[in-house]
Amino acid sequence: MTALRTxxxxxxxxxxxxxxxxxxxxxxxxxxxxxPAAVLVGALFPVLxxxxxxxxxxxxxxxxxxxxxxxxxxxxxLALAMVFGVEATMTAVVTDTARGITDxxxxxxxxxxxxxxxxxxxxxxxxxxxxxxxxxxxxxxxWRPAGVAPALAAVGLLxxxxxxxxxxxxxxxxxxxxxxxxxxxxxLVWPFAFLSNxxxxxxxxxxxxxAVAEWNPVAGTVTAVRELFGxxxxxxxxxxxEHAALLAVGWPLVLxxxxxxxxxxxxxxxxx
Amino acid sequence: xxxxxxQGLVKRYGGRAxxxxxxLEVGRGSVCALLGxxxxxxxxxxxxxxTLVRSDGGRAEVAGIDVAxxxxxxxxxxxxxxxxxxxxxxLGARENLVLxxxxxxxxxRAAQARADELLAQVGLAGTGGQPVRTFSGGMRRRxxxxxxxxxxxxxxxxxxxxxxxxxxxRRDVWDAVRAxxxxxxxxxxxxxxxxxxxxxxxxxxxxxxxxVVARGTPRELTxxxxxxxxxxxxxxxARAREAAALAERVAGELPVLAPAGTGERVVVPVAxxxxxxxxxxRALDEAGIAVDDLVLRPTTLDEAYLRITGADRARxxxxx
Numbered sequence: 001m002t003a004l005r006t007x008x009x010x011x012x013x014x015x016x017x018x019x020x021x022x023x024x025x026x027x028x029x030x031x032x033x034x035x036p037a038a039v040l041v042g043a044l045f046p047v048l049x050x051x052x053x054x055x056x057x058x059x060x061x062x063x064x065x066x067x068x069x070x071x072x073x074x075x076x077x078l079a080l081a082m083v084f085g086v087e088a089t090m091t092a093v094v095t096d097t098a099r100g101i102t103d104x105x106x107x108x109x110x111x112x113x114x115x116x117x118x119x120x121x122x123x124x125x126x127x128x129x130x131x132x133x134x135x136x137x138x139x140x141x142x143w144r145p146a147g148v149a150p151a152l153a154a155v156g157l158l159x160x161x162x163x164x165x166x167x168x169x170x171x172x173x174x175x176x177x178x179x180x181x182x183x184x185x186x187x188l189v190w191p192f193a194f195l196s197n198x199x200x201x202x203x204x205x206x207x208x209x210x211a212v213a214e215w216n217p218v219a220g221t222v223t224a225v226r227e228l229f230g231x232x233x234x235x236x237x238x239x240x241x242e243h244a245a246l247l248a249v250g251w252p253l254v255l256x257x258x259x260x261x262x263x264x265x266x267x268x269x270x271x272x
Numbered sequence: 273x274x275x276x277x278x279q280g281l282v283k284r285y286g287g288r289a290x291x292x293x294x295x296l297e298v299g300r301g302s303v304c305a306l307l308g309x310x311x312x313x314x315x316x317x318x319x320x321x322x323t324l325v326r327s328d329g330g331r332a333e334v335a336g337i338d339v340a341x342x343x344x345x346x347x348x349x350x351x352x353x354x355x356x357x358x359x360x361x362x363l364g365a366r367e368n369l370v371l372x373x374x375x376x377x378x379x380x381r382a383a384q385a386r387a388d389e390l391l392a393q394v395g396l397a398g399t400g401g402q403p404v405r406t407f408s409g410g411m412r413r414r415x416x417x418x419x420x421x422x423x424x425x426x427x428x429x430x431x432x433x434x435x436x437x438x439x440x441x442r443r444d445v446w447d448a449v450r451a452x453x454x455x456x457x458x459x460x461x462x463x464x465x466x467x468x469x470x471x472x473x474x475x476x477x478x479x480x481x482x483x484v485v486a487r488g489t490p491r492e493l494t495x496x497x498x499x500x501x502x503x504x505x506x507x508x509x510a511r512a513r514e515a516a517a518l519a520e521r522v523a524g525e526l527p528v529l530a531p532a533g534t535g536e537r538v539v540v541p542v543a544x545x546x547x548x549x550x551x552x553x554r555a556l557d558e559a560g561i562a563v564d565d566l567v568l569r570p571t572t573l574d575e576a577y578l579r580i581t582g583a584d585r586a587r588x589x590x591x592x
Contacts, residue, residue: 016377019377020375023371023374023375024375026371026374027360027363027371030362030363030367030371031362031363034362034363034403035362099356099358100354100355100356100357100358101358101359101360103319103324103352103354103358104352104354104358104372104419105375106323106324107322107323107324107347107350107352108347108372108375108376109344109347109348109376109377109423110375110376110377114375270324271323271324271325271326272325272326
């Protein structure tokens, strides 16, 4: 019989909270090992979109202010890949909750925060991989970033956006309680994506639509990332476009704060 | 000292009391079955004891610790096996157990060693890296139980552990539970199956509408409802009703409202064992009703349970 005394916390609960979060995230990494195909398919979907828009639709696209549509599209696709991550997060959360795994975690002497924190770590890691795959694909079709340092900053902004959509996903996952609800989000994410400057410059849209697209929480990131990569930005646009860097940081932070608070409240509400 | 104790436990959802003042005590090392129909409050009671849900009133203690005051300490002493196997489908059995052991804060080595012990204990040692997805229902359930045993808990909660399992899987789970009890674990299980309570439990507590409507050993419950039943199979189903009436008049307790039974099978409560079979056979013979089979048997917990919950509903309809 193994000694079953739990080890004494070395630096208190915080240390265990971190260790538990990594243990929970490790479960997802073990999934990758077992189902590499599933990971690959997930990562290849944005690549497919990139190829479709570049080669099937790109011929009919003109970027206001000039520039190649492919170079205009790549940063947009990178940002959208972060947005699409909301589905994966929501699916994982709602499935675990519906199947009693969340409750099992909650009945263990682990840090309760690790249930959600582990999800965040795992999804951020998988999004980083997805981002890498998409960037390699973009490089393969001839897109080139302007420099390494600004490119890294761009990746940082993209992952920050992912954090925001991660928390949205956690919140929606806790809200849904039924895996079939994910479909609704999968559908709604499309108008959200198209109502941004990711595929088409906001200035090319009719008046009020262009304002909506400019203020879309993704738009700041898209524009800022275009600038950092040295890709065409598209001319025109109002205050929001001129202050893209501010919005690229501000929007994700606001979304994260709001949805993290909602998600934590919802998580605690599980014991009501 | 009791391993589990509830006093006046209350839980409301949207103004409706799911638990309406439940008292329960489970002795150390014993098995208690919470029995009741859907919506009786069984699962809610277990979820409160397992620190998943807070109560709205009353007190609950597990292993002498108040679940509301120190849930963390309670979690170190319990295992919870919920209504559906809460294990990762993609991973193998061992990977699952190592993960749960790590989350119990065992070190890497200890977690692996414990996982191997548990796999052997529930008879899954041979499954290797095979994903849980490919397991049978019974295997999955055993893995689920193993996951609840990482720290050799003092108290194990099983919420409808055999719902949806085939008979072989059910027997599997029963054997696992019996082995645990032999090792001194206290078990509180909820079930809708009387047979399960009869097979496993030292004590049965019948919940209905959030209240305890009966409690005792399975034997006490059946005894309280009363005596024995005469079960007979008539050759001609058309005469079943007649046979039932006759048997009741001769051997039955009064008053019996409607004799239970379907088709040619008739079940009659018997007031006194002695002489009942002979008297009924004689009466049927005189009436010319042919009988294929006739058994005098004790009342089952099933019948007692129906009587108990049915009677309680009838009583609660009388305005106080």
